Amino acid sequence: MKFSIQVSEGPYNHEASVTAINFIKAAVEAGHVIFRVFFYHDGVNNATRLAVPPQDDRNVVAQWSELAKENNLDMVVCIAAAQRRGIMDADEAKRQGLDADNLAEGFRISGLGQLIEAGIESDRLLVFGA
Amino acid sequence: MPTIKKFMYINRKAPYGTVYALESLEVVLIGAAFDQDVSLAFIGDGVYQLTKGQNTDGIGQKNFSPTYAALGDYEVTKIYVEKESLEERGLTLDDLQHLVWEDEDEDYAEKDSIRLVSRAELADILDEQDVVLSF
Numbered sequence: 001m002k003f004s005i006q007v008s009e010g011p012y013n014h015e016a017s018v019t020a021i022n023f024i025k026a027a028v029e030a031g032h033v034i035f036r037v038f039f040y041h042d043g044v045n046n047a048t049r050l051a052v053p054p055q056d057d058r059n060v061v062a063q064w065s066e067l068a069k070e071n072n073l074d075m076v077v078c079i080a081a082a083q084r085r086g087i088m089d090a091d092e093a094k095r096q097g098l099d100a101d102n103l104a105e106g107f108r109i110s111g112l113g114q115l116i117e118a119g120i121e122s123d124r125l126l127v128f129g130a
Numbered sequence: 131m132p133t134i135k136k137f138m139y140i141n142r143k144a145p146y147g148t149v150y151a152l153e154s155l156e157v158v159l160i161g162a163a164f165d166q167d168v169s170l171a172f173i174g175d176g177v178y179q180l181t182k183g184q185n186t187d188g189i190g191q192k193n194f195s196p197t198y199a200a201l202g203d204y205e206v207t208k209i210y211v212e213k214e215s216l217e218e219r220g221l222t223l224d225d226l227q228h229l230v231w232e233d234e235d236e237d238y239a240e241k242d243s244i245r246l247v248s249r250a251e252l253a254d255i256l257d258e259q260d261v262v263l264s265f
Contacts, residue, residue: 006263041153080156112160119261120133120164127264130150 003027004118005037009129010045011060012053016129017046021063023126028071036074036118039107041130044082047075049104061104068106075107076114135260136167141176142264145195146186151179152194154265159197162204169208169259170201171252177215180226180244195227202231202243209243212252 005024009016024034039046051061068075077087086102089109093101103109119125139158145151161168172180179198186193201209209229216222229243247255256262 008265040157041149081153112157113163115157115263116137116161116164116166119137119263120135120166125261125263127262130265 001123002033002035002121004035004122004125006115006118006125006127007037007039007043007046007129008041008127010042011051013042014129017043017060018058018063020126020128021060021067023128024067024071024073034071034073035122036076036114038115038118039075039077040081040112040115042085043129044077044085044087047077047082047087047104047107048102050102065104065106073106077103077107077109078115079109079111082109132165134165134167136169136258137161137261137263138169138171138256138259140171140173140256140262140264141179142174143179144175145179145184146189146191150265151176154263155194155197157263157265158201158206159204162206168206169210169255170206171210171212171255173212173215173252175215175219177211177219177221177226180209180211180229181221182225182227198227199229201229205231207231207241207243208245210245210247210252210255212249213246214249216246 005020007017007020011017046061046064053059067073088098088101089103090101092109139154141151141154143150184193184195223246230240231243232238233241
């Protein structure tokens, strides 16, 4: 089955993001396809490479980046939600005249149309969090 | 023939206090460009999103409630409001904005967008959907 995933909460306030990671791992293992992972609301905070959790805690951002690399995932961060919360790739930071960018490896920034397209193209769209 | 799926956006939270209602509306407006079969449902505290006379002066946040009245222009014409959720909060349809859309096929006759449905009816409507996004 072809799944898409919406992640609506950040890496630490809620379990939702980690649950999504675990779901994706299990789905891929069972032979399913992940069409896209879309990060919305505070879910965009999963995409900051500046997160440095304590050493004895899990690094959820790094887990996402690793998951993307291992499974060639398309991980899209909503641009409108990201701009509100200060999640920027280099191009966007430049366009906004900002002196820093922070998008972690494996993520790309795009529009909400990517979420709707994921709903159209996938057999199931699952929302984690909110 | 492009794929047309039944998309339902479920709104469960009060309009202010969290950002979910505002960002849900942003998805609905963008999604309208995809020519899908779209409907909205308002349940729980989500019914407060449609109340009329909202005033956000005291919280320094934009009052985005007028946007709901524009949904008809985006061809979003099916807005389900759960009857029990209204009743549990002491609200009636009169407390909500009067949302309408213009039916091109009937000489642009103005029709009501809001459909009051029971919890059981909404469960059946949900069951018919292809894509359910909850906010």
